[in-house]
Each structure stands twice: as C-alpha cells, then as structure tokens.
Amino acid sequence: MKFNEALIATLREEALKASKQAYAPYSKLHVGAALLANDGNIYRGANVENASYGLTLCAERAAVAAALQAISQNRENLVEAIYIVNTKLPAIPPCGACRQVLYEFGHGGIIFFDGQDGVKKSSIEKLLPEAFRLNV
Numbered sequence: 001m002k003f004n005e006a007l008i009a010t011l012r013e014e015a016l017k018a019s020k021q022a023y024a025p026y027s028k029l030h031v032g033a034a035l036l037a038n039d040g041n042i043y044r045g046a047n048v049e050n051a052s053y054g055l056t057l058c059a060e061r062a063a064v065a066a067a068l069q070a071i072s073q074n075r076e077n078l079v080e081a082i083y084i085v086n087t088k089l090p091a092i093p094p095c096g097a098c099r100q101v102l103y104e105f106g107h108g109g110i111i112f113f114d115g116q117d118g119v120k121k122s123s124i125e126k127l128l129p130e131a132f133r134l135n136v
C-alpha cells in the first residue's frame, strides 16, 4: 500500500485524537495510536495506566484490540500501518511488548511516529527483526 502525505497526516490526526482519551495519571504521558487496518478503516487506541504499573496497556496494543473487535478475517495481516504520537516526547517508537504484538498481527506493517524533525517511518520487521513465533 502507498502511504501518501495526506494518508500519513490523517493517521497522525487520528492518533492525536486517540491520545486525548489516554488514562495516564502516573506518567502524564498521553500516547495515542491510529491503526490502519486491512479493512481500510482506522482504529484508535490510547494508553491505559494502572496503579500497579505492570498492568499498563500501551496505545498500540489498545488499537490492535479495537481492530480485532471489528475484523474477523485475515486477522494475522491486520496491521497495514500504525501511527504513534505522544504529548511529551519528540519520538516514541513502540515498546518491545508492542513490537511483538504488532508482529503477530501485521507482517510488513509500516510504523510511523513523530521524530525530532518530522515523521519517522519504520517497519515491524525492522524494529523486531527476529520476532518470537510459535510454529503451530
């Protein structure tokens, strides 16, 4: 899929909307993700923190969960792209846990995030080159 500037801008805008719904009373870091799924729709996710920090859910995984609620076929190739923004830091690629989850649902998916000098672009395979995979 081609990602022109208009589509990338739309994904960023949706990710910013998602960040407004974050629940982040502890870190104050409001993260939003906009996932372009293989059905052509955009699904949003925001981080959900917990007093027990380890239970915190990242925006990326929240977006994957939202997409899974709507899509019932070809789920292993769900993620065409995901844009991640936050309200504090200039650049924030997905954490390790989210990289593994994105790998599960989107081989070849493109990852966009805000960099210090504009949009940064990567891929799931580049960020997690030897992903864990069960051969079942």
Ligand SMILES: [Zn+2]
Pocket: 058, 059, 060, 061, 094, 095, 096, 097, 098, 099
């Ligand atoms: Zn994460």
